[in-house]
Amino acid sequence: MxxxxxxxxxATPPSNDPEALEAYKEANDPLExxxxxxxxxxxxxDELLFKPLAGWYYVALPNFAxxxxxxxxxxxxxxxVLANDLFQGETDRAGVTVERFLVNSTMGLGGLFDIASRxxxxxxxxxxxxxxxxxxxxxxxxxxxxxxGPSNPRDATGMVVDMLFDPLTYIGMFAVxxxxxxxxxxxxxxxxxRNLKTLDEIRKGSLDYYATIRSLYRQHRDDEINNxxxxxxxxxxxxxxxxxxxxxxxxxxxxxxxxxxxLAKALPFFIIKEPAGPIPTTLEP
Amino acid sequence: MIVMRMIRTILFAVALAFVAAPAGxxxxxxxxxxxxxxxxxxxxxxMTDPTLPQPExxxxxxxxxxxxxxVPTIAxxxxxxxxxxxxxxxxxxFRKLFEDFIVQSYSTRFAEYHGExxxxxxxxxxxxxITVVHSKIDMPSSEDIRVDWHLRAADSGFVxxxxxxxxxxxxxxxxxxxxxVIQSRGGVAGLLEALRAKNAQSADSxxxx
Numbered sequence: 001m002x003x004x005x006x007x008x009x010x011a012t013p014p015s016n017d018p019e020a021l022e023a024y025k026e027a028n029d030p031l032e033x034x035x036x037x038x039x040x041x042x043x044x045x046d047e048l049l050f051k052p053l054a055g056w057y058y059v060a061l062p063n064f065a066x067x068x069x070x071x072x073x074x075x076x077x078x079x080x081v082l083a084n085d086l087f088q089g090e091t092d093r094a095g096v097t098v099e100r101f102l103v104n105s106t107m108g109l110g111g112l113f114d115i116a117s118r119x120x121x122x123x124x125x126x127x128x129x130x131x132x133x134x135x136x137x138x139x140x141x142x143x144x145x146x147x148x149g150p151s152n153p154r155d156a157t158g159m160v161v162d163m164l165f166d167p168l169t170y171i172g173m174f175a176v177x178x179x180x181x182x183x184x185x186x187x188x189x190x191x192x193x194r195n196l197k198t199l200d201e202i203r204k205g206s207l208d209y210y211a212t213i214r215s216l217y218r219q220h221r222d223d224e225i226n227n228x229x230x231x232x233x234x235x236x237x238x239x240x241x242x243x244x245x246x247x248x249x250x251x252x253x254x255x256x257x258x259x260x261x262x263l264a265k266a267l268p269f270f271i272i273k274e275p276a277g278p279i280p281t282t283l284e285p
Numbered sequence: 286m287i288v289m290r291m292i293r294t295i296l297f298a299v300a301l302a303f304v305a306a307p308a309g310x311x312x313x314x315x316x317x318x319x320x321x322x323x324x325x326x327x328x329x330x331x332m333t334d335p336t337l338p339q340p341e342x343x344x345x346x347x348x349x350x351x352x353x354x355x356v357p358t359i360a361x362x363x364x365x366x367x368x369x370x371x372x373x374x375x376x377x378x379f380r381k382l383f384e385d386f387i388v389q390s391y392s393t394r395f396a397e398y399h400g401e402x403x404x405x406x407x408x409x410x411x412x413x414x415i416t417v418v419h420s421k422i423d424m425p426s427s428e429d430i431r432v433d434w435h436l437r438a439a440d441s442g443f444v445x446x447x448x449x450x451x452x453x454x455x456x457x458x459x460x461x462x463x464x465x466v467i468q469s470r471g472g473v474a475g476l477l478e479a480l481r482a483k484n485a486q487s488a489d490s491x492x493x494x
Binding site for chain 2: 019020022023024026027122201204205206207208210211212214215216219220222223224226228
């Protein structure tokens with residue numbers, strides 16, 4: 001079955017129609033038939049298994065507990081983000097990652113509460129796929145991975161490298177077996193639970209769900225690689241007549257990444273200020 | 286997983302996108318920021334009443350769309366390179382179908398609004414005459430969502446040509462979806478057919494509710 005899908009996986013580029021050839025290049029999806037096959041498979045697995053499980057998770061766990069799960073997983077995986085901050089030479093962001101880890105591991109009760117984000121140390125994600133992109137590695141053709149979802153050779157490689165920096169990988173190896181896998185499953189369920197309605201909405205509103213997801217994935221990865229600094233290629237960007245893959249001019253704006261208060265400055269403020277947001281209520285029974 | 290998180294972000298932002306609060310600093314074009322602010326106040330007042338029947342919500346959304354979005358330009362952009370090869374009749378029909386498609390797929394999302402705060406954070410101009418108004422939506426239980434509004438000057442002030450949520454452009458996403466449909470259904474005629482079917486189906490389900 002799998003072998004057949006692989007064999008049928010390669011689409012042939014259209015040779016005689018220049019418009020079609022252009023569209024083929026823009027989609028950058030030479031394995032589209034195979035990718036669509038796995039997309040369908042993932043969709044079926046989601047409908048039969050992940051969606052119902054995520055539904056139960058959503059109903060069974062109160063919101064603050066779900067946030068706790070996510071916060072704790074993020075905190076444990078701080079080394080992944082830190083390593084990639086450093087690989088990319090983003091020393092300021094690396095500092096945020098370290099400060100977040102220190103604050104949340106202590107005042108946040110081992111990472112269960114994201115205290116750091118309320119004193120201006122917002123969470124950011126960094127992964128080795130982004131590091132490769134910053135180093136100039138191209139994304140390669142689009143790939144739909146079984147169970148793991150949309151990717152490409154660059155990001156899939158990054159995923160494997162990031163495992164080396166993930167403490168759960170080593171805990172899994174030497175102490176508690178399968179903890180890494182377990183964490184990934186919980187992480188996946190948590191993410192899925194947060195998106196129960198929204199994915200359905202996207203699907204209902206699309207003519208071609210597969211193509212929509214492909215485009216969303218690419219644009220969002222580009223944004224992550226640029227750390228939200230570069231403008232996207234929209235209607236207003238560049239030459240409106242040609243509609244080719246235009247790159248828009250750099251918008252000279254204030255940085256979109258929120259400026260943060262240095263930790264030293266924010267700490268007294270944090271201690272004096274009554275905590276706002278969800279934490280007071282979450283501590284009540 | 287990345288995809289799911291961002292999809293949620295996008296849907297929310299598009300649904301909430303119109304709620305405005307005081308404009309912040311770094312305004313290259315204060316008039317544009319003020320425009321987004323007043324449009325936001327109006328949209329939130331008109332769209333988010335949970336008791337509003339769906340047909341009425343759609344009608345209001347269409348009014349906002351017609352008044353404040355440059356629908357013809359967006360439609361042309363989303364057809365991409367196929368605009369040139371489309372016949373006049375196809376272009377006219379596409380504009381109409383595209384607008385209905387947008388109204389039906391986006392208007393329902395306002396029902397998801399839960400009072401998250403929307404804040405214009407600044408604006409910037411680029412050389413192509415587009416003003417980008419930056420905004421963020423404060424989510425109570427997750428990170429803020431970054432939404433950029435691409436505006437073009439018009440007789441009436443400004444019109445919106447694109448919404449970019451966390452780096453994801455609505456227009457670009459729509460364009461690549463349409464391109465894929467055109468490829469698999471053998472041309473613009475195939476896309477028009479798919480849009481007609483989709484719109485009819487959405488109309489059925491919204492009256493059934």
